[in-house]
Amino acid sequence: MKTITHHIPDALLAAYAAGTLPYAYEMVVAAHVSMCDACRADLAAHEAVGGAVLEDTASTAVSADLKSNLMDLLDMPFETRSAPTRKGIYPGPIAEALKGKAPRWRPLGGGVRQDILDAGPEGSARLLFIPPGMAVPDHSHNGLELTLVLQGSFSDDAGEFGVGDVEVADQEVDHIPTAGPDVPCICLAATDAPLKFNSWLPRLLQPVFRI
Amino acid sequence: MIAVRDNRDRAAFASLFDYFAPRLKGFIMRTGTGSGQAEEIVQEVMLTVWNKSDLFDPGRAQVSSWIYQIARNRQIDKIRKENRALPEELQMEEETEPDAGQVLGLQQEADRLKDAIRNLKPEQREMIEKAYLGELTHQEIKQQTGLPLGTIKSRIRLGLERLRHELKHIR
Numbered sequence: 001m002k003t004i005t006h007h008i009p010d011a012l013l014a015a016y017a018a019g020t021l022p023y024a025y026e027m028v029v030a031a032h033v034s035m036c037d038a039c040r041a042d043l044a045a046h047e048a049v050g051g052a053v054l055e056d057t058a059s060t061a062v063s064a065d066l067k068s069n070l071m072d073l074l075d076m077p078f079e080t081r082s083a084p085t086r087k088g089i090y091p092g093p094i095a096e097a098l099k100g101k102a103p104r105w106r107p108l109g110g111g112v113r114q115d116i117l118d119a120g121p122e123g124s125a126r127l128l129f130i131p132p133g134m135a136v137p138d139h140s141h142n143g144l145e146l147t148l149v150l151q152g153s154f155s156d157d158a159g160e161f162g163v164g165d166v167e168v169a170d171q172e173v174d175h176i177p178t179a180g181p182d183v184p185c186i187c188l189a190a191t192d193a194p195l196k197f198n199s200w201l202p203r204l205l206q207p208v209f210r211i
Numbered sequence: 212m213i214a215v216r217d218n219r220d221r222a223a224f225a226s227l228f229d230y231f232a233p234r235l236k237g238f239i240m241r242t243g244t245g246s247g248q249a250e251e252i253v254q255e256v257m258l259t260v261w262n263k264s265d266l267f268d269p270g271r272a273q274v275s276s277w278i279y280q281i282a283r284n285r286q287i288d289k290i291r292k293e294n295r296a297l298p299e300e301l302q303m304e305e306e307t308e309p310d311a312g313q314v315l316g317l318q319q320e321a322d323r324l325k326d327a328i329r330n331l332k333p334e335q336r337e338m339i340e341k342a343y344l345g346e347l348t349h350q351e352i353k354q355q356t357g358l359p360l361g362t363i364k365s366r367i368r369l370g371l372e373r374l375r376h377e378l379k380h381i382r
Contacts (some may be wrong), residue, residue, distance in 0.1 A: 015349035018342055019283040019295065025349075026296040033298040037375070040298065041368040044272055045360045048367075050343040052284070052325045059233035060240055062250060067228055069222065070254055078258045081288070083300035092299040118293065203238030 004036050006165035009034040013148075015037065017046035022122035024190035028146040028166065030093035031188060034086070035164040089151045092126075094188060103127050110134055123192035130154065130179035130187075138177075145169045147177070152185035156179060212274045213309075216264035220342055228257055239286065241344055256282045268303055270370035271311040273321045283345070300375060302346065313370050320363040327359055 007018075008029055015021050016029040033040045084092030087100065097117045105113035113129040123143075130136060132152070147154075147167040154161055156175040159168050169175055181183035214223035229233040232253050239242055239249040259281050328339060341351050 011349050011353040014342060014352050015347075017280070017283070018345040018347070018352075019287050020345045020348055021295060023291070023293040030298045031298040037371050038368065041371050042364050044367045045364040046275065046343075047280045048273060048321055048363055049339065049358065049360070050279035051273050051329070052276070052321070052328050053340050053343045054234055054238050054279045054282070055275045055325070055327070057234050057238045057241065060237040060246075060249075062232050062236050066232065066254065067225070070257055071225065073254075073258060074221065074224070074261055080259050080262055081284075081294065081295050081297075082234060089358040093296040096296070108226065118337060120214045139291065205256055
């Protein structure tokens with residue numbers, strides 16, 4: 001298996017640890033960490049800083065009965081959220097967003113399909129399906145776009161991206177991601193703003209498809 | 212923490228509570244949460260610590276980092292519409308003995324990190340606190356924090372490699 005060469009930037013790992021990322025970016029970080037031990041370790045290092053900050057935080061007295069109540073609750077069943085598990089090519093956090101189902105693909109033109117997993121004022125996350133050798137329409141975007149490859153590969157001006165790789169593209173990048181020749185490329189793309197397309201037709205369709 | 216995990220030791224859990232609960236409460240209240248709700252979160256965090264202690268791996272994390280991460284998860288799930296997106300968990304085998312050298316090595320790195328934070332200039336230290344309390348956006352964190360994270364990163368990677376190696380042996 002090809003090793004992962006494009007990782008999550010450190011500032012994003014720190015922000016993930018601190019819990020300040022919008023859900024769409026969080027999904028990309030959590031999915032990549034599920035696939036990449038190097039980033040899993042780096043994230044743990046940021047959590048170690050968080051732990052150190054927590055230990056040095058000024059204490060605030062807790063009310064007297066909190067402890068006794070808590071000790072009484074230890075034998076009671078307690079519902080915790082379990083970490084998500086992988087399903088096929090979809091890492092846990094993406095499988096969770098899909099609610100365990102297969103993606104519901106909608107055509108975007110040129111054989112490219114998408115499934116919007118999350119869209120809100122804070123950003124959007126969607127799965128993209130790009131047939132072998134096809135390209136996603138030329139687009140630039142407001143803010144930052146993170147693209148994580150789940151199957152196949154794509155390439156653009158910034159290089160080649162295989163399974164597990166993340167492309168981090170800021171608004172200056174005008175890129176045309178083209179899928180590799182062998183299998184359809186499936187990736188998760190997250191932005192903190194709607195995409196802008198550079199030709200008029202996709203631009204016209206943009207409000208309709210919410211991309 | 213190991214006594215809590217392996218022996219379900221209540222006295223050990225009570226001392227964990229005495230150490231962490233007031234700090235957690237102070238920590239959670241700094242992000243603007245009221246006292247009552249903060250205690251509710253403290254309670255849920257400590258219950259998670261008790262119930263999920265089998266996931267604690269001293270070769271990869273300090274107790275404080277593990278609790279920090281649980282507190283973050285709880286807070287986000289509480290205040291946001293979407294649950295926090297979490298990575299898959301690496302399941303540990305019950306019989307896995309923690310590697311003493313690795314645990315000690317990580318402990319030393321964590322102590323070094325704490326010293327490094329304490330020795331920062333006050334304004335730098337405040338930036339670190341703000342960042343990890345969740346008061347800065349990722350764009351704001353982008354400027355280098357100046358913390359030497361390289362060695363603790365490689366130490367944790369080592370712990371992770373050992374775990375992967377052991378898992379391979381067992382299966």
